[in-house]
Amino acid sequence: MANFRPIIYNLHRLIDRFPSPSPTGVDRVDLHYALFMLQQAQERSIYFIRQRQNLSYLVPFKEAEKLINNLEQRWLKGSKQTQHPLNTTASYLRHWPALRLRQVRQQLIDPKLLALLKASTKPPIYIHSGHGTLHHLDLHEQIRQQFQADMIYYLHDLIPIEFPEYTNNPNALTMHQRRLKTMASTGRLILANSQDSRQKFLDYCKQHQLPQPPVEVLLIGVEEAFVQAAQQPQQALPARFAQLANSPYFITIGTIEARKNHLSLLHLWRELYAELGTRCPKLVIIGKRGWKAEHIFHLLDASPALKQTVLEISDANDQEMLSLTQQAQALLFPSFAEGWGMPLAEALTLNTPAICSDLGALRECGRDHCVYLNPIDSMAWKAAILDALKAKPQLKSAYIPDRWETHLKHLEQILVALDES
Numbered sequence: 001m002a003n004f005r006p007i008i009y010n011l012h013r014l015i016d017r018f019p020s021p022s023p024t025g026v027d028r029v030d031l032h033y034a035l036f037m038l039q040q041a042q043e044r045s046i047y048f049i050r051q052r053q054n055l056s057y058l059v060p061f062k063e064a065e066k067l068i069n070n071l072e073q074r075w076l077k078g079s080k081q082t083q084h085p086l087n088t089t090a091s092y093l094r095h096w097p098a099l100r101l102r103q104v105r106q107q108l109i110d111p112k113l114l115a116l117l118k119a120s121t122k123p124p125i126y127i128h129s130g131h132g133t134l135h136h137l138d139l140h141e142q143i144r145q146q147f148q149a150d151m152i153y154y155l156h157d158l159i160p161i162e163f164p165e166y167t168n169n170p171n172a173l174t175m176h177q178r179r180l181k182t183m184a185s186t187g188r189l190i191l192a193n194s195q196d197s198r199q200k201f202l203d204y205c206k207q208h209q210l211p212q213p214p215v216e217v218l219l220i221g222v223e224e225a226f227v228q229a230a231q232q233p234q235q236a237l238p239a240r241f242a243q244l245a246n247s248p249y250f251i252t253i254g255t256i257e258a259r260k261n262h263l264s265l266l267h268l269w270r271e272l273y274a275e276l277g278t279r280c281p282k283l284v285i286i287g288k289r290g291w292k293a294e295h296i297f298h299l300l301d302a303s304p305a306l307k308q309t310v311l312e313i314s315d316a317n318d319q320e321m322l323s324l325t326q327q328a329q330a331l332l333f334p335s336f337a338e339g340w341g342m343p344l345a346e347a348l349t350l351n352t353p354a355i356c357s358d359l360g361a362l363r364e365c366g367r368d369h370c371v372y373l374n375p376i377d378s379m380a381w382k383a384a385i386l387d388a389l390k391a392k393p394q395l396k397s398a399y400i401p402d403r404w405e406t407h408l409k410h411l412e413q414i415l416v417a418l419d420e421s
Contacts, residue, residue, distance in 0.1 A: 004044035013130035135178035157339025166259035168291035221404030249282035257290035348399035
């Protein structure tokens with residue numbers, strides 16, 4: 001391991017998200033990076049940390065490995081295994097007295113990690129692939145300065161700054177501004193999920209007179225299960241959704257919240273039901289109920305028309321989502337803002353057509369394979385849906401998805417270059 005620099009990987013998000021039965025898009029990126037860290041541990045030292053505000057502490061490697069492997073089985077492979085008994089709350093409370101003492105002394109880095117880094121002959125590389133704790137600048141500044149660490153951050157979007165009204169935290173705007181300040185002022189390299197996100201970040205840095213570190217685009221990969229399914233006969237619907245096999249349906253995927261614009265689809269579906277009656281297609285919503293969407297929840301719960309035509313699924317695993325997407329007439333993606341379009345890439349990989357908002361990130365993801373519409377042009381959406389209802393559209397050409405294998409090879413090349421610098 002002498003020729004390789006150690007890596008500090010911030011595991012905070014995956015620890016916090018561990019109880020969740022299914023991952024968000026950011027969770028998927030974080031998990032793939034964490035799995036990659038386990039592979040890297042065969043040739044270099046990997047130190048997983050948990051962060052609370054500006055304090056960090058070392059997570060024992062074996063515990064981190066169990067947690068990451070458990071998430072892979074549950075989130076990516078659809079395993080029904082129970083959660084690993086790692087109790088993060090209890091673990092945190094056990095460390096709390098020591099953490100408070102370190103905070104008073106301004107000792108932000110776990111003494112165990114300090115000892116390991118001081119014993120290393122090479123400076124570390126720090127990787128943070130989730131936005132979560134980046135608004136705490138002091139810890140990241142101390143890691144960079146004290147150990148000459150090269151800091152690598154993954155940028156997902158600037159949505160809390162562009163559209164703070166869609167967030168679930170009244171401090172989201174300020175927090176994300178602080179995150180970008182941390183990335184800009186301490187980052188050796190920023191990895192972005194799209195050219196759209198990259199350019200918005202650089203524009204923001206210029207506007208706010210922040211440093212502009214190099215930004216490379218590493219596109220998010222489609223899960224291998226979707227790639228393999230596209231090359232095989234169409235899968236049958238899961239038994240619990242058998243009622244969908246008898247009539248056409250459309251699908252939309254994402255947390256039910258204002259930014260995703262479910263409201264437009266629901267109003268449109270009430271109109272379709274009034275016009276088509278029993279011939280109205282079903283609308284399948286895959287996603288949990290989120291925030292600032294009580295009016296949407298009320299529609300779903302109280303509208304007689306929507307009770308007849310909308311199926312809300314909050315607990316679909318990847319395999320179920322795959323088969324539901326594969327047999328849909330089209331994916332509907334009317335979002336107001338996105339950093340990337342993971343459900344869009346998955347649908348197109350399965351040769352399922354898509355009708356989506358005309359956003360830079362979605363055009364980058366969907367290329368020339370989609371129907372792009374203004375998210376508030378309800379008449380255009382209605383016309384496109386009715387066209388797709390008549391006959392399931394065919395893609396003009398095969399969609400070539402971005403792959404995690406390519407993404408992680410690129411990341412490995414970046415690490416090798418830093419090892420040699």
